[in-house]
């Protein structure tokens with residue numbers, strides 16, 4: 001049984017594309033989270049579709065991580081709903097987690113485990129077939145070959161981030177939610193990981209949060225900007241620049257979030 005009904009897609013796509021969009025998109029409807037008196041996330045609605053990377057931006061404290069935690073089923077919304085790939089995040093979180101990869105902010109990792117051991121453990125929790133091969137593949141994909149026999153606690157910040165990414169994609173999820181995925185990476189690592197995310201975004205639905213506007217330019221097709229819990233922009237990068245008559249995303253961001 002699937003969860004809440006998805007709204008019809010109004011664009012001219014083939015039946016196959018339409019099916020893919022309907023089944024693999026993220027749909028957020030009036031989502032809110034209140035902590036005490038504070039509305040951390042206030043009635044937000046947006047949609048993310050496969051084959052496009054959505055940049056989820058906002059100043060510190062705007063509500064990005066809170067939103068991502070609600071989308072991934074780790075936090076109960078105060079009101080509203082979210083549907084990931086046809087699964088309601090509150091009522092069908094177990095089914096949803098099979099198709100979802102999540103990299104939380106400050107990735108919590110089992111730091112006493114070795115890299116390969118940890119990824120084998122994650123593969124086992126998803127009951128993956130050919131898990132040893134999947135572990136080997138994901139290690140190569142995120143560039144952890146030289147670090148795979150180290151304890152996670154011994155890794156540099158950037159390599160820990162790679163382990164976080166590896167655990168998010170090992171089960172080949174169709175939806176990826178990445179909370180500041182490139183934090184702590186050096187310029188070389190940045191290039192590699194952005195390339196990886198760009199490739200993942202070709203057929204998956206990807207939402208990523210970042211404070212780096214260059215990253216948005218390099219990776220994102222769609223941009224949602226949140227400020228004090230409310231959405232203040234939801235458009236393609238091109239539309240946003242044209243509407244605000246500037247090529248500077250930083251300028252647009254500052255104008256909308258001051």
Ligand SMILES: Nc1ncnc2c1ncn2[C@@H]1O[C@H](COP(=O)(O)OP(=O)(O)OP(=O)(O)O)[C@@H](O)[C@H]1O
Nearest residue numbers: 035038040058059060061062063064065066067105
């Ligand atoms: N568990 C909590 N209890 C009370 N307030 C919280 C809790 N978690 C978050 N908040 C508050 O909700 C607001 C949104 O926080 P959130 O972490 O979602 O912001 P963010 O956009 O991810 O910020 P940053 O860019 O700094 O990571 C902040 O004011 C924060 O202090």
